[in-house]
Amino acid sequence: MTATGETWRNWGRTEKAKPIRVERPRTAGAVQRAVVAAAGSGIPIKAVGASHSFSGIAAPAGVLLELDDLTGLIDVDERHELATFSAGTRLRDIPRLLARYGLAMENLGDIDSQSLAGAISTGTHGTGASFRGLAAQVAGVTLVTGTGEQLHVDADTNAELLPAVALGLGSLGILVDVTVRCVPAFDLAAVEKPESLESVLDSLPQRVAESDHFEFYWFPHTETALTKTNTRMPSGAARRPLSPVRRWLDDTLVSNRLYEVTCGLGSAVPAITPTVNRLADKLTGNREFTDASHRVFTTKRTVRFAEMEYALPAEQVADALREVKKLIDTSGWSISFPVEVRFAASDDLWLSTASRRETGYIAVHRYARENPTGYFRAVEAIMRDKGGRPHWGKMHWRDAESLRESYPRFDDFVAIRDRLDPSRLFRNPYLDRVLGA
Numbered sequence: 455m456t457a458t459g460e461t462w463r464n465w466g467r468t469e470k471a472k473p474i475r476v477e478r479p480r481t482a483g484a485v486q487r488a489v490v491a492a493a494g495s496g497i498p499i500k501a502v503g504a505s506h507s508f509s510g511i512a513a514p515a516g517v518l519l520e521l522d523d524l525t526g527l528i529d530v531d532e533r534h535e536l537a538t539f540s541a542g543t544r545l546r547d548i549p550r551l552l553a554r555y556g557l558a559m560e561n562l563g564d565i566d567s568q569s570l571a572g573a574i575s576t577g578t579h580g581t582g583a584s585f586r587g588l589a590a591q592v593a594g595v596t597l598v599t600g601t602g603e604q605l606h607v608d609a610d611t612n613a614e615l616l617p618a619v620a621l622g623l624g625s626l627g628i629l630v631d632v633t634v635r636c637v638p639a640f641d642l643a644a645v646e647k648p649e650s651l652e653s654v655l656d657s658l659p660q661r662v663a664e665s666d667h668f669e670f671y672w673f674p675h676t677e678t679a680l681t682k683t684n685t686r687m688p689s690g691a692a693r694r695p696l697s698p699v700r701r702w703l704d705d706t707l708v709s710n711r712l713y714e715v716t717c718g719l720g721s722a723v724p725a726i727t728p729t730v731n732r733l734a735d736k737l738t739g740n741r742e743f744t745d746a747s748h749r750v751f752t753t754k755r756t757v758r759f760a761e762m763e764y765a766l767p768a769e770q771v772a773d774a775l776r777e778v779k780k781l782i783d784t785s786g787w788s789i790s791f792p793v794e795v796r797f798a799a800s801d802d803l804w805l806s807t808a809s810r811r812e813t814g815y816i817a818v819h820r821y822a823r824e825n826p827t828g829y830f831r832a833v834e835a836i837m838r839d840k841g842g843r844p845h846w847g848k849m850h851w852r853d854a855e856s857l858r859e860s861y862p863r864f865d866d867f868v869a870i871r872d873r874l875d876p877s878r879l880f881r882n883p884y885l886d887r888v889l890g891a
């Protein structure tokens with residue numbers, strides 16, 4: 455939470471800004487009044503969710519609108535398919551809100567701290583070659599545009615705007631509610647184990663195609679991939695959750711607390727990082743369990759880091775990862791954080807990183823106390839060569855001119871922006887860079 459006069463910072467501590475003032479609207483009407491007031495005084499206004507974006511996408515350039523009081527489930531339709539939430543609802547609250555309807559989100563990313571509006575606005579995704587990102591699960595939204603109008607968009611109303619406003623980078627208006635297409639609640643069976651990196655890369659297309667949700671982590675300076683294969687279970691299948699003690703040991707102690715210590719050590723004495731990484735890939739990732747989908751998809755992340763993630767045509771992923779490995783092996787860098795590889799189905803959203811192509815994601819991370827720039831920029835060059843698209847909520851150095859080439863509907867999106875926010879009320883330096891002023 456940020457108060458007026460305070461500095462706003464993002465989770466990864468890669469961005470900060472000093473908002474002119476902070477407002478916490480409780481209703482759609484209050485959002486509308488805040489937008490009209492900002493427009494009247496010519497001050498930009500920015501909705502902020504959980505501030506979990508690593509890029510400057512959420513950095514307020516004027517008024518900061520915190521939506522932590524605009525949360526909760528508004529409605530579930532009669533067919534129990536569509537659930538409408540206030541835009542500031544955190545993903546972590548959604549399983550509880552949907553429980554009485556027997557519903558769940560179709561897919562989720564690695565954590566659930568984000569707000570629903572923030573997650574869809576940046577193209578947040580999980581993994582699974584047949585499953586699309588969170589924004590592709592959006593069936594409708596209500597937003598307050600830059601002219602102060604409350605606009606509803608769904609399959610029947612202003613439908614032509616849906617592929618833009620469902621993943622709008624926060625540039626088209628302030629979302630006040632979001633309707634999500636849900637699925638019957640389901641369990642996932644998780645198998646996590648260390649495997650040889652080369653054999654995983656050699657068999658990648660089959661592994662990805664045969665699994666519901668396949669991903670892996672590669673710890674630099676090792677030859678090991680920690681694979682995670684999650685299978686959607688039929689209803690009524692036996693549940694074998696991790697015991698609370700095992701979950702705490704794996705997810706809190708080893709993955710976070712011990713990891714914080716080892717990253718700190720690696721940062722102070724870079725030469726020990728390869729040894730520490732070999733230890734990390736032995737300590738983590740060797741378990742099988744079955745649990746409710748949200749408890750398997752998401753984990754807690756308390757060790758702060760910086761991240762860049764690129765979306766590639768899925769068939770390019772193995773070669774791209776081999777190039778990243780070669781880069782690290784020959785660079786002399788000590789990289790303590792793993793590289794994460796995930797997949798997603800193609801979708802039709804104009805600025806989705808998976809727009810119109812089967813997609814694989816490669817994410818690189820660097821411990822918060824280390825400077826990520828040299829590593830990330832070198833990896834970005836590899837990804838650009840392969841037609842990569844950067845995650846909007848993670849660090850990258852692309853601008854509007856180069857992104858236009860990556861997105862066939864880029865100019866259509868900008869035309870919608872001209873219509874919904876003609877005076878650029880929702881602008882900030884990041885949006886000026888990636889969409890143009």
Ligand SMILES: Cc1cc2nc3c(=O)[nH]c(=O)nc-3n(C[C@H](O)[C@H](O)[C@H](O)COP(=O)(O)OP(=O)(O)OC[C@H]3O[C@@H](n4cnc5c(N)ncnc54)[C@H](O)[C@@H]3O)c2cc1C
Nearest residue numbers: 503504505506507563564568569571572578579624629847
């Ligand atoms: C530890 C960690 C793990 C992560 N894991 C994943 C992952 O597994 N997969 C993945 O794809 N990403 C992941 N991310 C990135 C994260 O999901 C995105 O950056 C997401 O946008 C963060 O949501 P937020 O609520 O914090 O949004 P913020 O960062 O606060 O805002 C992001 C954008 O949304 C806009 N916005 C927020 N609320 C509204 C609103 N009501 N109306 C209009 N615009 C709005 C903001 O203005 C801004 O443009 C992770 C990030 C962290 C820190």
